[in-house]
Amino acid sequence: xxxxxxxxxxxxxxxxxxxxxxxxxxxxxxxxxxxxxxxxxxxxxxxxxxxxxxxxxxxxxxxxxxxxxxxxxxxxxxxxxxxxxxxxxxxxxxxxxxxxxxxxxxxxxxxxxxxxxxxxxxxxxxxxxxxxxxxxxxxxxxxxxxxxxxxxxxxxxxxxxxxxxxxxxxxxxxxxxxxxxxxxxxxxxxxx
Amino acid sequence: xxxxxxxxxxxxxxxxxxxxxxxxxxxxxxxxxxxxxxxxxxxxxxxxxxxxxxxxxxxxxxxxxxxxxxxxxxxxxxxxxxxxxxxxxxxxxxxxxxxxxxxxxxxxxxxxxxxxxxxxxxxxxxxxxxxxxxxxxxxxxxxxxxxxxxxxxxxxxxxxxxxxxxxxxxxxxxxxxxxxxxxxxxxxxxxx
DNA sequence: GTCTATAGATAGATAGAC
DNA sequence: GTCTATCTATCTATAGAC
Numbered sequence: 001x002x003x004x005x006x007x008x009x010x011x012x013x014x015x016x017x018x019x020x021x022x023x024x025x026x027x028x029x030x031x032x033x034x035x036x037x038x039x040x041x042x043x044x045x046x047x048x049x050x051x052x053x054x055x056x057x058x059x060x061x062x063x064x065x066x067x068x069x070x071x072x073x074x075x076x077x078x079x080x081x082x083x084x085x086x087x088x089x090x091x092x093x094x095x096x097x098x099x100x101x102x103x104x105x106x107x108x109x110x111x112x113x114x115x116x117x118x119x120x121x122x123x124x125x126x127x128x129x130x131x132x133x134x135x136x137x138x139x140x141x142x143x144x145x146x147x148x149x150x151x152x153x154x155x156x157x158x159x160x161x162x163x164x165x166x167x168x169x170x171x172x173x174x175x176x177x178x179x180x181x182x183x184x185x186x187x188x189x190x191x192x
Numbered sequence: 193x194x195x196x197x198x199x200x201x202x203x204x205x206x207x208x209x210x211x212x213x214x215x216x217x218x219x220x221x222x223x224x225x226x227x228x229x230x231x232x233x234x235x236x237x238x239x240x241x242x243x244x245x246x247x248x249x250x251x252x253x254x255x256x257x258x259x260x261x262x263x264x265x266x267x268x269x270x271x272x273x274x275x276x277x278x279x280x281x282x283x284x285x286x287x288x289x290x291x292x293x294x295x296x297x298x299x300x301x302x303x304x305x306x307x308x309x310x311x312x313x314x315x316x317x318x319x320x321x322x323x324x325x326x327x328x329x330x331x332x333x334x335x336x337x338x339x340x341x342x343x344x345x346x347x348x349x350x351x352x353x354x355x356x357x358x359x360x361x362x363x364x365x366x367x368x369x370x371x372x373x374x375x376x377x378x379x380x381x382x383x384x
Numbered sequence: 385g386t387c388t389a390t391a392g393a394t395a396g397a398t399a400g401a402c
Numbered sequence: 403g404t405c406t407a408t409c410t411a412t413c414t415a416t417a418g419a420c
Binding site: 021022023024025026105107108110111112114115116121124125128151152154155157158159160161162163164165166168169170171175178179181182185186189190 | 213214215216217218297299300302303304306307308313316317320343344346347349350351352353354355356357358360361362363367370371373374377378381382
Binding site: 199231232233234237238 | 403404405406
């Protein structure tokens with residue numbers, strides 16, 4: 001509604017970035033406050049339920065960033081294969097830059113919390129399902145049948161998530177580019 | 193060499209399990225000691241460099257477990273597609289059981305430490321490359337050309353890693369089974 | 385809405401006895 | 403090889419002034 005960057009938004013943006021890079025357990029509230037420059041006394045005012053509440057909203061923000069980026073890149077191409085090639089090329093470039101990987105993957109926070117923080121696990125599960133739904137919907141736009149699109153949607157989600165981990169570890173976007181090529185083949189083959 | 197379970201091995205096995213479930217930052221030395229039942233004063237005797245040293249050896253153990261399991265399941269089938277279908281079916285069953293996911297994935301510890309613990313990141317990078325090499329080698333056993341095998345090897349590593357994250361989050365092995373089907377198609381298509 | 389101060393717990397790590 | 407005791411740092415969270 002209002003364009004102004006209020007304290008809550010600043011905290012949330014910083015937390016989102018740190019959670020993505022260091023994970024939930026690796027990020028302290030102190031660090032979030034320090035790096036955001038937000039008033040130290042304000043964190044429990046804006047997030048009465050503490051760290052877990054911040055994480056839930058951060059996951060929601062990651063979801064938004066991924067969905068927006070993907071939707072934009074995946075639309076208006078001449079085929080599903082071309083759409084995902086274009087999208088993943090952009091994702092790979094982000095890993096090459098190595099600065100900011102905001103909104104790229106929730107895999108870290110998902111696997112960290114799956115056994116230990118049920119509410120966070122559930123949030124991540126819902127986001128992954130949104131990713132699958134997005135990919136399936138895109139495939140249907142390019143002519144895939146619903147059943148086939150849903151089947152491949154989860155595969156695309158897994159491939160991208162896994163390739164993000166490899167790219168983070170290798171410190172470059174090459175793994176993304178490699179799976180992009182194979183995904184393209186897969187899509188051309190499945191295209192009816 | 194000796195079959196006896198010494199204290200160091202007990203600590204290492206417990207640490208490996210905990211790191212896989214909770215990550216590096218989510219696992220404390222106290223918890224490792226408590227759950228292993230190892231003598232509390234012995235941890236810095238066996239691992240003078242502390243937590244990071246334990247993690248490096250734990251990563252090495254995860255590597256061993258994955259490679260052994262994969263190598264066994266992937267050998268002696270009649271095609272690459274059949275081999276990976278068999279292997280991934282076994283992996284999926286482990287996630288259904290939800291008890292022990294030892295030696296299933298190093299993605300969590302890799303992405304947790306990529307930006308913050310260079311030595312651990314490097315260890316994980318080497319392990320991922322071993323995975324790729326294993327998969328490529330298996331594909332060559334089933335008649336793939338070297339170049340093609342290496343190209344697909346990294347894709348398989350990414351798919352499995354990503355599907356493991358989805359399966360951990362969803363608390364069942366279905367994502368693994370889904371990618372197994374698509375991987376099978378991909379292999380049949382690439383097979384010369 | 386923001387501040388300081390601090391509680392209360394736990395972290396990783398070290399020293400020195402045995 | 404193992405033990406206890408302890409140090410220091412950090413963490414999440416709360417209380418209460420402004």
